[in-house]
Amino acid sequence: MTTQTGAAPDGLWRGVPHRMSIGLRHQLRDDGSLPSENLTCFLFAFPGVRVDVPRLERALARAVTANPALSHHYRVDPDHGPQYREAEWRPRIDVVQPPGRGWESTRTAARRIADAELDNPFDLRDGRLLRVTAVRRPDGDGTVLVVTIDHTVCDGISYAQFLDDLSAAYRDEDTAAPDRPRASLARVAAAERRALAGAAREELCDAWRGRLPDGIPELVLARPTPWTACTAEGDQATTVLSGPEYERHVRHAAELSVSSFMLATAKLLHAMRPSVLGDELSFFSPLPGRFVPAARGVLGNFVSVLPVTVPAPRSADVAATAEAVREGVLWTLRHQGVPFDVIRDAVGNGDAGNGEFSYQRRSVFISGNPVMRLELDGFQGQMSVPTLSDAMFDISLWIADTGTELRASSVFRTSLLDRSLVETWLSALH
Known part of the structure; x- marks a missing residue:
């Protein structure tokens, strides 16, 4: 992608929100660079559609204007810590021609580009934290877009929002830019500082100390290998419920008075239970x-990954596990007013883990994933993900309910879990 940059509007350096500050400190290198630690990348295939690239570039410019965190310059100042400076930037789209002929050649070329993107970090000092590649043949219809954003400045909620903004800007090119008042990162940071300095902070910490008397929980699956002895090599597995299977799942959730996400989580945890080395469930x-x-x-990375305890005994069936998941999720939602590191410091690490982040322990990650939709000229792109080769947790699961299907995607550590075992767990959703 070729780019153009402009001078910073006012040249002032401002403080960043809490979660982004942690990420920037972690990414800082001795030479002052801030290379991406993680990237968020999705592919969107438009078979039979020849995307208007100049029009899409204009839409990108509007979407970046609406979400200026993508064009900020970041630094870690020795006296003031992580900061950002506003700047202007107009993104350009790289157009790549696949080497072969036919639609499958186009999709294969796009997948290779997406896989390579994960090893191509941004430098957050640069202020250009978005890349878009369009893969298509000059003499044929069909386009695959590869959209990559630095994860430190864009969590999953923000990525979905950016796609909505991009879709709207492409659709409504002849209208004025959408008037969506959004706070600056500095305003978010100031609001967070006030929240972390108030009396409510200690009340929440007291509640978490009561919830987690033994510290941050550890969930060990299959093998008792310490987290520090695990390697991060990962593999992926996915399952999809659609048609009658999806309808049964939704009806079952309604009968149990839980959400689709809660029931899916309960089914997965219930399937994992024989492999859990211990009595407690958590994620x-x-x-x-x-x-x-x-x-x-506001586009940014504000997500705080919190522990959810699930008070279900080993004898619990799926229905009882779903009730326990609901209780755990709702309790966590009601006590979410402080970020993870504050909770960690309040309750302690227990006996597990070591290192800077206390999720460095055997554990499971389960997330309700926002639906990633990119719509151009009335066509919704077919979403897919690149090949993930690293796994932070024993297993990470992303659950997305589109309203017509339920998709559960996973990445797991091959040093701990066999693919056949993971596929058995996923099959419990059916």
């Missing part, structure tokens, strides 16, 4: 999300 989840209202609608 980490970003579902509480942004802990101050000022962050609503």
Whole structure:
């Protein structure tokens, strides 16, 4: 992607929100660079559609204007910590021609580009934190878009919002830019500082100490290998419920008075139970999300990954496990007003883990994934993901309910879990 940059509007450096500050400190290198630690990348295939690239570039420019965190310059100042400076930037789209002929050649070329993107970090000092590649043949219809954003400045909620903004800008090119007042990152950071300095902080910490008397929980699956002895090599597995299977799942959730996500989580945990080396069930989840209202609608990474405890005994069936998942999720939602590191410091690490982040322990990650939709000229892109080769947790599961299907995607550590075992767990959703 070729780009153009402009001078910063005012040249002022401002503080960043809490979660982004943690990420920037973690990414800082000795030479002052801030290479991406994680990237968010999705592919959107439009078979039979020749995307108007100049029009899409204009839409990208409007979407970036609406979400300026993608064009900020970031730094970690030795005296003031992580900061950002506003700047202007107009993104350009790289157009790549696949080497072969036919639609499958186009999709294969796009998948290779997406896989390579995960090894191509941004430098957050640069202020250009979005890449878009269009893969298509010059003499044929059909386009695949590869959209990559730095994860430190864009969580999953923000990525879905950006796609909505891009779709709207492409659709409504002749209208004025959407008037969606959004707070600056500095305003979000100020709101977070006030929340973390108030009396409510200690009340929440007291509640978490009561919830987690033994510290941050650890869920060990299959093998008793310490987290520090695990390697991060990962593999992927996915399952999809559609048609009558999906309808049965939705009806079952309604009968149990739980959400589709809660029932799917319960089915997965119930299937995992024979492999859990211990009596307690828990998982980490970003579902509480942004802990101050000022962050609503602002593109950034504000997600706080919190532990959810599931009070279900080994004898619990799926229905009882679903009830316990509901209790755990709702309790966490009601006590989400402080970020994870504050909770960790309040309750302690227990006997598990070591290192800077206390999720460095054997554990499971389960997230309700927002639906990633990119719509151009009335056509909705067919979404897919690149090949993930690393796994932070024993297993990470992303559950998305589109209203017509339920998709559960996973990445798991091959040093701990066999693919056949993971596929058995996923099959419990059917």
